[in-house]
Structures are given as structure tokens and as C-alpha cells.
Amino acid sequence: MLKIEGLRASIEDKEILRGVDLEIPAGAVHGIMGPNGSGKSTLVKVLAGDPAYTVTEGSVSYKGMDLLEMEPDERARSGVFLAFQYPMEIPGVSIANFLRAAVNSIRGPENELPTFQFYALLQDKLRELQLDEFWGNRYVNEGFSGGEKKRNEILQMLLLEPGLCLLDETDSGLDVDALKIVSDGVNRMRSPERSMLIVTHYMRLLDYIAPDRCHIMLDGRIVQSGDIELARRIDSEGYEFIRTGVAETNV
Amino acid sequence: MEAGVLAAEPGVRAAELSVLETKLRDWAPDPELPDWFNASRRLAIEAYFALELPQRSNESWHYGDARRFHAGSLDIASASPGFSGAEYERICKLSREYGRVTCLSMVGDRVEELSQSPALSELGGFVLPLRKALAQHGELLRPYWQQGLLPAGRDKLTAQHYALLDGGFCVYLPKGAELKDDIHLILETGEGGSVVSPHILLIAEARSSARVFIHNLGHPEQERNLQTSAIQSFVGAGAQLMLTKLQNLGPKTDALMIEYARLQRDSRYDTISINLGGSNVRTEVETHLAEPGADARLSGLSIARGRQRYDFHTFQNHMAPHTSSNLLFKSALLGRARASYQGLIDVHPSAQSTDAYQSNRSLVLSPDARSDSSPQLEIEANDVRCTHGSTTSNVSRDEMFYLQTRGIKPELARKLLVQGFLTEVADRIPLQPLRDYVESFILERMA
Numbered sequence: 132m133l134k135i136e137g138l139r140a141s142i143e144d145k146e147i148l149r150g151v152d153l154e155i156p157a158g159a160v161h162g163i164m165g166p167n168g169s170g171k172s173t174l175v176k177v178l179a180g181d182p183a184y185t186v187t188e189g190s191v192s193y194k195g196m197d198l199l200e201m202e203p204d205e206r207a208r209s210g211v212f213l214a215f216q217y218p219m220e221i222p223g224v225s226i227a228n229f230l231r232a233a234v235n236s237i238r239g240p241e242n243e244l245p246t247f248q249f250y251a252l253l254q255d256k257l258r259e260l261q262l263d264e265f266w267g268n269r270y271v272n273e274g275f276s277g278g279e280k281k282r283n284e285i286l287q288m289l290l291l292e293p294g295l296c297l298l299d300e301t302d303s304g305l306d307v308d309a310l311k312i313v314s315d316g317v318n319r320m321r322s323p324e325r326s327m328l329i330v331t332h333y334m335r336l337l338d339y340i341a342p343d344r345c346h347i348m349l350d351g352r353i354v355q356s357g358d359i360e361l362a363r364r365i366d367s368e369g370y371e372f373i374r375t376g377v378a379e380t381n382v
Numbered sequence: 383m384e385a386g387v388l389a390a391e392p393g394v395r396a397a398e399l400s401v402l403e404t405k406l407r408d409w410a411p412d413p414e415l416p417d418w419f420n421a422s423r424r425l426a427i428e429a430y431f432a433l434e435l436p437q438r439s440n441e442s443w444h445y446g447d448a449r450r451f452h453a454g455s456l457d458i459a460s461a462s463p464g465f466s467g468a469e470y471e472r473i474c475k476l477s478r479e480y481g482r483v484t485c486l487s488m489v490g491d492r493v494e495e496l497s498q499s500p501a502l503s504e505l506g507g508f509v510l511p512l513r514k515a516l517a518q519h520g521e522l523l524r525p526y527w528q529q530g531l532l533p534a535g536r537d538k539l540t541a542q543h544y545a546l547l548d549g550g551f552c553v554y555l556p557k558g559a560e561l562k563d564d565i566h567l568i569l570e571t572g573e574g575g576s577v578v579s580p581h582i583l584l585i586a587e588a589r590s591s592a593r594v595f596i597h598n599l600g601h602p603e604q605e606r607n608l609q610t611s612a613i614q615s616f617v618g619a620g621a622q623l624m625l626t627k628l629q630n631l632g633p634k635t636d637a638l639m640i641e642y643a644r645l646q647r648d649s650r651y652d653t654i655s656i657n658l659g660g661s662n663v664r665t666e667v668e669t670h671l672a673e674p675g676a677d678a679r680l681s682g683l684s685i686a687r688g689r690q691r692y693d694f695h696t697f698q699n700h701m702a703p704h705t706s707s708n709l710l711f712k713s714a715l716l717g718r719a720r721a722s723y724q725g726l727i728d729v730h731p732s733a734q735s736t737d738a739y740q741s742n743r744s745l746v747l748s749p750d751a752r753s754d755s756s757p758q759l760e761i762e763a764n765d766v767r768c769t770h771g772s773t774t775s776n777v778s779r780d781e782m783f784y785l786q787t788r789g790i791k792p793e794l795a796r797k798l799l800v801q802g803f804l805t806e807v808a809d810r811i812p813l814q815p816l817r818d819y820v821e822s823f824i825l826e827r828m829a
């Protein structure tokens with residue numbers, strides 16, 4: 132489904148990703164952990180096509196397509212979705228208008244949803260996330276709390292039904308109840324056709340979601356992979372043992 | 383008199399006068415109108431001949447060319463292209479759908495009454511074509527008229543407006559009249575090669591309130607024409623006047639739009655200038671907060687493309703203590719369009735506890751478009767809160783990226799962002815159908 136090989140990317144001439152290799156099969160859910168600044172957000176933003184980064188080496192194929200050759204909107208229409216760690220505020224653009232444009236862009240001109248059907252769908256998803264029915268009237272993320280922004284990202288994911296979900300610290304800033312709602316939403320999205328990559332610092336989300344595999348990122352590389360026990364060990368011990376291990380292999 | 387007029391500009395011989403100027407020279411008082419009005423018209427005509435057009439060296443004309451607004455070679459509109467056109471139909475439909483409105487339309491001095499709500503006359507007020515109002519209520523209107531703009535003292539173009547003044551409306555709200563129905567006034571331009579100079583007098587006596595919509599509509603004529611318009615508002619003690627002006631003139635029309643408002647104690651004046659059409663358009667909005675407690679909100683929304691030139695001049699004049707004003711003008715510029723903004727906040731020495739805000743923001747969407755902004759403060763009191771600022775930017779790359787990651791193509795993403803940028807002002811339009819109309823227009827313009 133997703134295959135990343137030797138990916139190197141930089142921003143303003145500073146190399147952040149220094150050779151990332153990662154493969155996620157169809158239907159799999161992978162977690163990714165790593166200290167702050169290790170390049171996790173960079174990785175998912177590069178996958179989504181953020182023009183701020185320059186890819187210098189490597190390849191990314193998704194469903195057999197060369198993702199790096201595609202514009203961000205083309206990637207999204209092929210099924211890539213990024214729930215941002217820091218979602219943008221778009222003053223003056225209502226969530227409903229934005230989502231309708233997004234849903235119809237993804238569905239394509241032949242399959243646009245009639246307005247009333249879109250609103251019915253929106254209401255369904257709002258209920259699922261326990262958001263109030265007037266949520267759509269608010270401007271995208273404007274004046275939202277951290278937790279509201281994250282829920283708004285998940286709302287978009289539920290509506291757009293992407294094939295590859297990249298979640299960047301969607302659990303940060305959520306209280307326990309919201310975390311439960313969000314992870315239930317994520318779990319319901321699991322399907323044999325859909326892959327997910329979940330960036331997190333917290334065991335709690337991983338426990339809810341039970342990923343198939345966990346990766347540790349350090350200094351722009353994936354340095355270790357394992358099952359959920361690896362994540363558990365990080366959770367209790369921190370990244371020190373990984374750093375030591377990496378230092379040893381580098382000797 | 384005629385000799386006097388010519389003597390005012392000694393270098394000009396009769397043979398050099400244009401058709402229009404000959405008509406002005408030959409002007410005779412209108413026996414149906416009050417003497418004081420005829421006298422002021424005569425002064426305006428004299429001032430027109432006596433004054434020179436402002437030059438670029440004049441700071442207020444730094445970004446605009448006064449010759450664009452000089453009627454000189456044009457003729458006074460006679461044959462109107464008619465009350466027609468898609469734009470006109472849209473506005474009429476909008477007025478009809480909304481119901482409960484008084485809607486009058488005008489080309490030159492020809493008026494068409496589209497609907498008349500009884501509410502205003504039941505309250506003892508009126509909406510009339512200006513000429514009729516002056517003929518019937520001359521003494522009532524006189525003090526308001528004379529407190530307004532002073533043509534001779536101002537400049538040649540203001541004088542020109544008063545000299546040519548050929549129509550417009552008068553709205554009168556007596557004390558305590560709270561009008562629930564809306565008033566829509568439609569002004570149209572004349573045939574190609576002509577000038578129209580409508581004037582609107584709005585009088586809201588103490589504790590009255592009303593909402594007035596003024597639509598400036600044009601025709602897609604191929605020849606240059608001109609509209610000079612003025613709105614003179616008086617907002618009495620405790621009164622509330624909300625004014626929404628939509629300028630959607632034809633692509634060959636130049637327009638000079640002057641607005642002057644005088645606010646009395648505890649009154650509120652809310653004015654929105656929407657500019658979508660026209661070629662060279664100069665908008666002047668002056669609010670004079672003459673008494674304590676007066677509060678003004680000035681908003682501007684414009685989208686320009688092609689070679690459109692919008693030139694905005696605003697004046698927030700705080701003459702009394704405890705007055706507040708809040709200004710927000712936003713423009714989106716495409717193609718080779720250009721917008722300029724010059725705004726002044728003046729706080730008089732006695733105007734303590736003043737609260738004044740001024741913001742001009744432009745979205746420059748093309749490398750050939752340009753925006754200039756010069757906000758200015760003149761504060762002579764010490765206990766005031768005053769903020770001003772201006773920003774010019776393109777749509778943000780991060781916002782574009784965010785929308786694109788949701789599958790939205792760049793063209794549509796840009797439209798959404800421009801619409802979003804203008805929403806802050808569009809949200810102030812008090813009528814949903816008009817808001818929708820403006821928003822659909824923004825999308826149309828971006829296509």
C-alpha cells in the first residue's frame with residue numbers, strides 16, 4: 132500500500148529526514164513515536180506534499196503511484212489524508228462550506244453530493260464525534276481550543292474516508308473523553324483497504340487503537356520497529372535505550 | 383450673472399466651453415425649487431468655473447487622477463439606457479423577495495417606483511426623489527442641506543457635483559420613527575458619453591432608526607461615462623442609521639462617490655461601502671462625530687480586477703468626548719487592479735475618552751496588482767485609545783496547502799480563501815440575500 136524508501140527531505144537547506152524506510156501494507160495500522168524534533172511531523176507533511184519541504188532523495192509509492200510526483204490535492208484525491216498536529220485557522224471560511232468543497236473535490240465532478248445529502252452526512256458525522264449541530268457554521272479552526280481543532284481534523288477524516296490516514300499527534304490536547312471519542316472514530320475507520328500511520332507520544336491512544344506495528348524515529352530516521360511492546364517500553368523507560376542502541380550500531 | 387461666471391475664469395472664452403459647460407453657463411433657476419436651493423446651485427456653478435482641478439501634487443490626489451472625474455467633455459445624461467439589464471433584474475428580484483421595502487430607481491431625474499411600503503408615511507416620514515422633496519419640503523430640508531458639504535470651499539469636483547446635481551433621493555425620518563421596513567434606492571448611470579450626478583440626503587431625527595440600501599448599477603456600455611454621487615447623512619441624538627452601498631457600475635464608468643455623515647449625541651452610524659464594478663472609482667467617506675456618545679462603524683469591501691482603480695479616502699473626525707469609531711476596509715485585487723487607501727483619524731483636543739480604530743487590509747492576488755495604504759493619525763487629546771494599521775499580502779501558502787490536502791484544487795482553494803478574507807466585512811451586510819449576492823459576485827469575479 133505505502134512504501135517509503137531512502138526518503139531524505141530538507142527545509143531551508145536543513146536536512147530533517149535523513150533516509151526514511153517504511154512500509155505499511157493495506158489494512159495495517161502503524162504507530163510512530165520519537166522525541167520532539169526527530170522529524171515525525173516532517174515525514175507526514177512530506178507525504179501530504181507540503182511545498183515548504185524539498186525532497187532530495189528517495190521514493191514514496193502509494194497504491195503503485197509515485198506520490199512525490201503529485202500535487203497535494205492530487206494526493207488527497209487519491210486517498211492520502213493528514214490530520215495535522217497544528218491545523219490551520221482559515222478565518223471567514225465556514226466548516227460546512229469547506230467540507231462540502233472537500234467532499235465534492237474528492238468525489239469528483241460526476242459524483243458531487245446534492246447539498247441536502249451533504250448536510251445529512253455532516254450531521255451524522257457530527258453526532259458520531261459528539262459535536263453540536265451548528266459546528267459547521269463556525270469558521271475553520273478560528274478561535275478553536277487545541278482539542279476542538281483535533282476533533283475537527285477527525286471530522287474531516289470521517290467525511291473524506293481516505294485510503295491512507297496520517298494522524299499527527301491527534302491525541303495531544305484531548306481530554307480523556309475526547310480521546311475515547313476520537314479513537315472510537317479511528318477504530319471504526321479501520322478496514323482491510325485502509326492503512327494508517329499514527330504519530331503519538333502516548334500509550335493511551337495506542338492501547339485504544341492497538342497498532343499492528345510501532346516504529347521509533349530518531350534524528351530523521353526510523354531506527355527501530357517492533358510490536359506494541361516496543362511502544363510500552365518507550366513509555367516507561369523513555370528514548371535513552373534507543374539512543375544507546377543507535378550509538379552502538381553506529382560504532 | 384453669466385458674465386460673472388465667465389469672469390471667474392478669465393482665460394476661458396465662450397467658444398472654448400464644452401456642451402456641458404455651456405449648459406452650466408446658461409443655467410437658469412428652477413422656479414419649482416426653493417430660492418435658497420437655486421442660490422446654492424448658482425454658487426456651485428461659479429465655484430466650478432473658478433476652481434482648478436486638483437493636481438497630483440495635492441496629497442489627496444496622489445493615487446488618483448482628478449481628470450477622470452471631470453465631466454468636461456461629457457454631456458448631461460438624457461436618454462437613459464432604460465431600467466433593464468441582468469444586474470437591475472437581480473437587484474429588483476432581491477428587493478421583491480425580501481418584501482416590505484420601499485424601492486425607488488432613478489436614471490438622471492427619471493424615477494421609477496418599484497414598491498412603496500406604507501410604514502414610513504405612517505410614521506410621518508418620507509422617501510422621495512430629491513427634486514420633489516425640495517419642492518414640497520424645502521424649509522424642512524434647508525438647515526440640513528446647508529450643514530452639509532460646502533462646494534466652493536472644497537474643490538472643483540465637489541463643486542461640479544453640486545453644479546450638475548440632477549436627481550437622487552431624500553429620506554426623512556421624524557423623531558422617534560423606528561422604521562422596520564428597508565429602503566432600497568437604485569441609481570443608474572446614463573448613456574455612453576454622459577454624466578449623472580445624483581445626490582442622496584438622509585435625515586434621521588432623534589431616536590429614529592432605519593436601514594437604507596443604495597445600489598449603484600451600470601450598463602455594459604462601450605463608451606466612457608461618469609457618475610458623481612454624494613450621500614449626506616444626519617444622524618440625530620440617539621438615532622441609528624445603517625447604510626449599505628453596493629457599487630456595481632459598468633466597466634467604462636468612472637465614479638466619484640462622496641459620503642458625509644454628521645452624528646449627534648449617542649447616535650450610531652453604520653456604513654458599508656461595497657465596490658465591485660466601475661473603472662476608476664474614488665470613494666470618500668467622512669464621519670463627523672460631533673457630540674458625546676456618537677459611534678460610527680465604517681466598512682469597506684471591494685474586489686477589483688483588470689485595470690480597475692479604486693481610491694479610498696476616509697475621515698474619522700472625533701470632535702467630542704466619548705466618541706468611538708471603527709473602520710475596516712478590505713480589498714482583494716486581481717489582474718492589474720490597483721487600490722489605494724488614505725485614512726485620517728482626527729481627535730480634537732476636547733475629544734477625551736475617544737476610541738478609534740482603523741484597519742485597511744488588502745489581498746494582492748496577482749503580481750501586476752498593487753495596493754497602497756497610508757493611514758494617518760492626528761491626536762490632540764491625551765486620554766484616547768487609537769489603533770490603526772494596514773496589511774498587504776497574498777493568500778497564505780500554508781492555508782492553501784491545508785485546503786489542498788483536503789483534495790481541493792488550487793483554483794477553488796484560492797476562491798475560498800478570498801471569500802473567507804472578505805467575509806469579515808460581508809458578514810456586516812444586514813440582509814442575507816444581499817450577502818449571498820455579493821458572495822456569488824466574488825466567486826464570479828475570481829473565475
Ligand SMILES: Nc1ncnc2c1ncn2[C@@H]1O[C@H](COP(=O)(O)OP(=O)(O)O)[C@@H](O)[C@H]1O
Pocket residue numbers: 142143145147165166167168169170171172173174
Ligand atoms: N522552517 C523550519 N526551518 C528550519 N528547521 C525547521 C523548520 N521547521 C521545522 N524545523 C526543524 O525540523 C525538525 C523536525 O521537526 P518536526 O518534524 O516538527 O519534529 P517532530 O514532529 O518529530 O517533533 C526540528 O528540529 C525542527 O526544529
Ligand SMILES: [Mg+2]
Pocket residue numbers: 171172173216299300
Ligand atoms: Mg510533530
